[in-house]
Amino acid sequence: MAVASVSNLYVRYGRKTVISDLTLDIPEGCCGLLGPNGAGKTTLLKSLLGFLKPSGGQSKVLNLDVATQGPLIRQRLGVMPEIDCHIPGMNAVSFVAYAGELAGMPGSQALRRAHEVLEYCGLGEARYRNVETYSTGMKQRIKLAQALVHGPKLLFLDEPTNGLDPSGREEMLTLVREVSHGKGLNVVVCSHLLPDIERTCDSVIVLQGGQVKVQGDIGTLRNSLGSHVDVELREHSPGFLDTLKARGARVVSSQGPRYRVAFGEEPKSLARELFSAAETSGAQLRGFRPARRTLEDVFLEVLE
Amino acid sequence: MSEQANPTQAQIADLSYRGYDGPLQSHALRWWTITRYSLRQATRKKGYVGILLMAALPYLLQAFFLYIGSQVGVGQGGGQASLSFPDRFNSAYSSSLLWLFLMTLMVGAGSIAADNRANALQVYLAKPITKLDYLVGKWMSIAIAVGATSLLPAVALFIFCWGMYAQEGFLRDNSTLFFRMVGACLLPAVLHSSIMLGVSSTNKNPRVAGAAYAGIYFILAAVVQVAGQIVPGDNQELASTVRHLSPGGLLEGLGKHIYQASDNLFPGMRGMSGMFEQAKPELWPMVAAALVLIALGLLVARSRIHAVEVVKG
Amino acid sequence: MIVLDRASRWYGQVIGINDITCQVPPGLTALLGPNGAGKSTLIKLVSGQLRPTTGTVTVDDLRPFANPKVFKTLGYCPEGESLYDDLSGRDFVSLMAGMAGLRGLKLRKGVDDAIERVGMTANAGRRIGGYSKGMRQRIKLAQAFVHDPDVLILDEPLNGLDPQGRHEISTLIRALADEGKCVLISSHILYEVEQLTHNILLLYRGRLLAQGDVYHIRGLIDKHPHRIAFQTAEPRRLGAALLELPHVLSLQLDRRDPERLELETTNPEAFYSRLPEVLRDSNVELDGFDSPDNNLESVFRYLVKD
Numbered sequence: 001m002a003v004a005s006v007s008n009l010y011v012r013y014g015r016k017t018v019i020s021d022l023t024l025d026i027p028e029g030c031c032g033l034l035g036p037n038g039a040g041k042t043t044l045l046k047s048l049l050g051f052l053k054p055s056g057g058q059s060k061v062l063n064l065d066v067a068t069q070g071p072l073i074r075q076r077l078g079v080m081p082e083i084d085c086h087i088p089g090m091n092a093v094s095f096v097a098y099a100g101e102l103a104g105m106p107g108s109q110a111l112r113r114a115h116e117v118l119e120y121c122g123l124g125e126a127r128y129r130n131v132e133t134y135s136t137g138m139k140q141r142i143k144l145a146q147a148l149v150h151g152p153k154l155l156f157l158d159e160p161t162n163g164l165d166p167s168g169r170e171e172m173l174t175l176v177r178e179v180s181h182g183k184g185l186n187v188v189v190c191s192h193l194l195p196d197i198e199r200t201c202d203s204v205i206v207l208q209g210g211q212v213k214v215q216g217d218i219g220t221l222r223n224s225l226g227s228h229v230d231v232e233l234r235e236h237s238p239g240f241l242d243t244l245k246a247r248g249a250r251v252v253s254s255q256g257p258r259y260r261v262a263f264g265e266e267p268k269s270l271a272r273e274l275f276s277a278a279e280t281s282g283a284q285l286r287g288f289r290p291a292r293r294t295l296e297d298v299f300l301e302v303l304e
Numbered sequence: 305m306s307e308q309a310n311p312t313q314a315q316i317a318d319l320s321y322r323g324y325d326g327p328l329q330s331h332a333l334r335w336w337t338i339t340r341y342s343l344r345q346a347t348r349k350k351g352y353v354g355i356l357l358m359a360a361l362p363y364l365l366q367a368f369f370l371y372i373g374s375q376v377g378v379g380q381g382g383g384q385a386s387l388s389f390p391d392r393f394n395s396a397y398s399s400s401l402l403w404l405f406l407m408t409l410m411v412g413a414g415s416i417a418a419d420n421r422a423n424a425l426q427v428y429l430a431k432p433i434t435k436l437d438y439l440v441g442k443w444m445s446i447a448i449a450v451g452a453t454s455l456l457p458a459v460a461l462f463i464f465c466w467g468m469y470a471q472e473g474f475l476r477d478n479s480t481l482f483f484r485m486v487g488a489c490l491l492p493a494v495l496h497s498s499i500m501l502g503v504s505s506t507n508k509n510p511r512v513a514g515a516a517y518a519g520i521y522f523i524l525a526a527v528v529q530v531a532g533q534i535v536p537g538d539n540q541e542l543a544s545t546v547r548h549l550s551p552g553g554l555l556e557g558l559g560k561h562i563y564q565a566s567d568n569l570f571p572g573m574r575g576m577s578g579m580f581e582q583a584k585p586e587l588w589p590m591v592a593a594a595l596v597l598i599a600l601g602l603l604v605a606r607s608r609i610h611a612v613e614v615v616k617g
Numbered sequence: 618m619i620v621l622d623r624a625s626r627w628y629g630q631v632i633g634i635n636d637i638t639c640q641v642p643p644g645l646t647a648l649l650g651p652n653g654a655g656k657s658t659l660i661k662l663v664s665g666q667l668r669p670t671t672g673t674v675t676v677d678d679l680r681p682f683a684n685p686k687v688f689k690t691l692g693y694c695p696e697g698e699s700l701y702d703d704l705s706g707r708d709f710v711s712l713m714a715g716m717a718g719l720r721g722l723k724l725r726k727g728v729d730d731a732i733e734r735v736g737m738t739a740n741a742g743r744r745i746g747g748y749s750k751g752m753r754q755r756i757k758l759a760q761a762f763v764h765d766p767d768v769l770i771l772d773e774p775l776n777g778l779d780p781q782g783r784h785e786i787s788t789l790i791r792a793l794a795d796e797g798k799c800v801l802i803s804s805h806i807l808y809e810v811e812q813l814t815h816n817i818l819l820l821y822r823g824r825l826l827a828q829g830d831v832y833h834i835r836g837l838i839d840k841h842p843h844r845i846a847f848q849t850a851e852p853r854r855l856g857a858a859l860l861e862l863p864h865v866l867s868l869q870l871d872r873r874d875p876e877r878l879e880l881e882t883t884n885p886e887a888f889y890s891r892l893p894e895v896l897r898d899s900n901v902e903l904d905g906f907d908s909p910d911n912n913l914e915s916v917f918r919y920l921v922k923d
Contacts, residue, residue, distance in 0.1 A: 034780070035779070036779040036780070036781050036782070037749050037750075037751045037778075037779045037782070038749065039779075049429075049430065051429065070432075070434075071331050071432035071433075071434065072432070074430060074431055074432040074433075075328060075331075075431075075432040077430070078430075079426075079430035081423070081426040081427075081430070083423050083426065084422075084423060085422060085423035085424060085425075085426040085427055086422050086423075086424065086427065087341075087419070087422065087424045087427060088414070088418040088419060088421065088422040088424060089345050089414075089418065090345075094341075098337075098341050099427060099431065101337045101341075102334065102337060102338070102427075102428065102431040102432075102433055103328070103431045103432060104328040104329045104330075104331065104334070104432060105324070105326065105327075105328060105329070106326075106327060106329060109324075109326045109327070113324055117321075120320065120321050132422075135652060135653075136652065137652065146427060147430075148321070149324075150324055150328070150431075151322075151323040151324025151325065153323075162776075163776075163805075164805065165650075165651040165652045165805045166651065166805060166807055166914065166917055166918070166921075167651060167918070167921070168651075168652070169805065170918075178320065178321060179321050183321055183322065183323060184323050185321075185323065192777075192778065192779050192780055192783065193806060194780055195808050232907060232911065234889065235832070255812070256815055256832060257832065269902060270903075270904075271896065271902065271903035271904075275893045275896065275897075278893070279893060284889050284890060285889070285892075285893070286889055286907075286908065286911070287845075287905075287906055287907030287908060287911065288905055288906065288907070289848075289905040289906075289907055290904075290905060296780060296784075299780050299781075300780065300781065300784060303781060
């Protein structure tokens with residue numbers, strides 16, 4: 001079952017048509033929504049929220065009609081916007097509890113959930129501080145907390161790791177991965193950072209010019225690259241590459257002591273072939289793997 | 305077998321994220337949530353109680369004068385006591401207007417402006433909140449704060465008068481006074497909150513929004529004063545009406561009509577411009593002007609609330 | 618070349634950077650560190666917006682603080698998004714080029730070239746106010762190198778760009794570095810940094826924690842337990858064989874992936890050199906192996922333990 005679906009959707013800003021005749025199903029689980037700037041990702045999300053009136057077509061979210069059941073949909077939906085946003089003049093607990101009440105929770109339940117969700121998002125110790133004093137990382141977390149407080153069935157995340165430092169990004173991705181798996185919560189993530197999508201999502205939809213370019217399971221999209229192998233040495237060794245070339249392999253790309261190698265004819269034992277080449281040239285093999293396409297490869301290929 | 309020994313009693317709870325399946329309320333009174341939270345924030349501000357007391361002071365003084373009058377003079381004797389009750393209420397009302405205006409600024413300047421700065425609309429509108437819920441909620445929070453500030457001391461004075469003069473037929477002689485009072489006291493709440501909401505929605509900075517409304521309030525007052533001077537001919541009524549066409553003036557003028565106060569305010573009261581005026585301003589132009597201001601404020605606020613940021617250029 | 622010699626900077630009682638001595642050579646160097654590590658302070662010192670409290674900072678032998686001369690050799694792409702919204706992209710780049718000392722034909726040509734290199738030729742005439750985040754990023758970058766400076770400081774230059782834009786701008790940044798410029802780029806996106814350069818400058822709590830080539834840095838922390846993951850049809854047999862090696866600290870099978878074996882070793886150097894012989898003797902067929910610790914992200918995580 002699709003968590004959201006649109007059929008023959010048209011959306012215009014003034015005279016500019018951003019989405020024309022888009023038909024698409026967002027699958028259950030965690031789905032990445034990708035595309036270059038101006039591809040219509042944000043527009044799609046905004047029309048699913050009912051913020052934009054489409055000039056044609058139909059959209060459904062959680063089997064509810066967007067045109068007529070907007071508030072009902074938004075009650076089952078959590079949104080983490082891209083820009084910094086909060087309710088001014090409140091500490092974190094009242095902000096999140098307020099967000100819960102706005103979604104329709106009774107006051108006592110909202111406060112209880114606010115504490116629970118803030119703990120979960122790692123803001124337990126900072127929950128009595130005014131949100132205005134928060135750092136970038138904390139602001140991202142509180143945006144997630146206010147989106148989760150009313151226990152939505154579907155979550156929209158717009159650039160959830162924006163502005164986070166490496167450890168902050170790591171923690172955010174872990175949170176997103178966790179809430180989207182086995183908690184009865186479906187997630188749609190918009191991001192320009194494809195490795196983040198790779199880590200959190202099960203499937204992706206790539207939009208361009210308001211049209212679906214590619215849609216599918218990440219695992220399937222990243223299918224292996226034939227006989228390409230990624231090889232890593234202790235340090236860069238021209239001798240190793242020469243030995244491989246002499247045995248009929250081709251070096252596709254190299255970066256420091258890391259190479260992508262293509263074998264003309266699949267060797268009987270890849271491991272033995274590589275270890276012996278290393279031994280011959282006096283290099284130390286530190287790893288090899290059959291190469292897989294990254295999501296970035298897929299993305300750039302599709303949009304060519 | 306003791307309870308602890310029962311293996312089925314042991315459990316480890318999963319404390320990670322869980323969904324919420326508790327009750328959710330219907331959408332009907334969602335604006336009230338916004339009003340309640342906004343009011344809670346407003347009443348926590350410094351100076352709130354100060355302004356509340358200052359706005360109550362004119363009513364307190366009236367009560368004080370009545371009390372003194374009843375102690376010193378006999379019956380209706382004594383200078384102050386010669387005023388009719390509606391005149392007293394009107395006088396207190398017009399003296400408290402400035403404080404009601406300040407209350408509006410304090411409670412209302414940031415109502416939407418602060419939200420604009422913090423991008424709070426992104427939070428509100430992603431929840432099951434409509435634009436109308438938001439506007440009604442914000443409007444009510446200003447209206448309730450201002451209305452309470454103006455109405456509560458008036459009601460207190462009314463009860464005081466009732467207690468003092470019940471035997472002398474206070475209720476019989478002033479049968480409509482209570483309703484007039486409620487109407488007059490709610491008028492500033494409605495007018496101020498509508499204009500303030502509009503001004504606040506056009507700004508990102510609460511201070512600037514406050515300054516902007518203060519500017520509108522006082523500059524408009526000055527402009528209509530000047531305009532009143534240069535009214536052609538010797539039409540006192542028209543001149544007086546024109547002079548009342550600012551937010552403050554309208555409230556004062558309409559208050560006079562609602563209380564059916566006499567044209568001459570007794571000297572020595574705190575009414576400032578009132579004591580120089582002879583002619584009563586006309587009702588309908590003022591009603592029209594007030595309606596225009598209210599509509600304008602609400603329309604501006606409505607047009608400024610977007611769920612989607614508008615990209616220019 | 619950027620040289621810091623025992624440079625420190627305080628803000629009142631708060632320390633921004635603490636006693637940093639380093640050289641940023643020509644080529645591409647990444648400035649890394651968690652939030653609050655002192656990256657922005659360092660960038661401000663080098664771009665002349667701050668004076669070091671103690672020590673010296675020089676850019677091509679010039680002291681950058683309040684020194685207009687330095688801007689002939691220094692290009693700076695700030696992180697913020699506040700630009701002159703009412704100017705067109707081209708006017709903005711021209712203005713900055715003029716301030717850097719370009720005149721006449723040279724200015725016009727420089728501006729056109731820079732705008733073209735960042736891929737903004739089609740949109741250069743539009744108001745900056747109407748630009749998307751990615752366009753702003755591009756135009757900011759154009760103004761940084763329009764006057765062909767020797768030193769370029771780029772603060773989060775890929776922020777807000779879409780994947781294609783990131784690819785294009787990364788390529789451009791690499792090209793600028795290959796021209797012999799000294800490019801210092803700050804970023805939080807470690808896998809992108811890894812594709813750009815191996816040369817890093819890692820700040821932590823105001824101090825210089827590590828600098829140099831990531832692979833060398835990783836070599837320096839080789840004495841700490843190091844994980845290696847194997848993919849094979851016979852993980853148990855491989856594990857038994859590997860357990861014979863003296864430096865193996867632990868072996869772990871994976872609950873979810875029955876073909877995966879992960880081990881920890883205290884001496885990767887010795888382990889890797891003995892590995893071929895163990896594989897040969899045990900005759901286990903290996904489908905792949907690598908070290909999950911062997912990337913910038915884990916080096917960073919190891920060094921910066923919050």
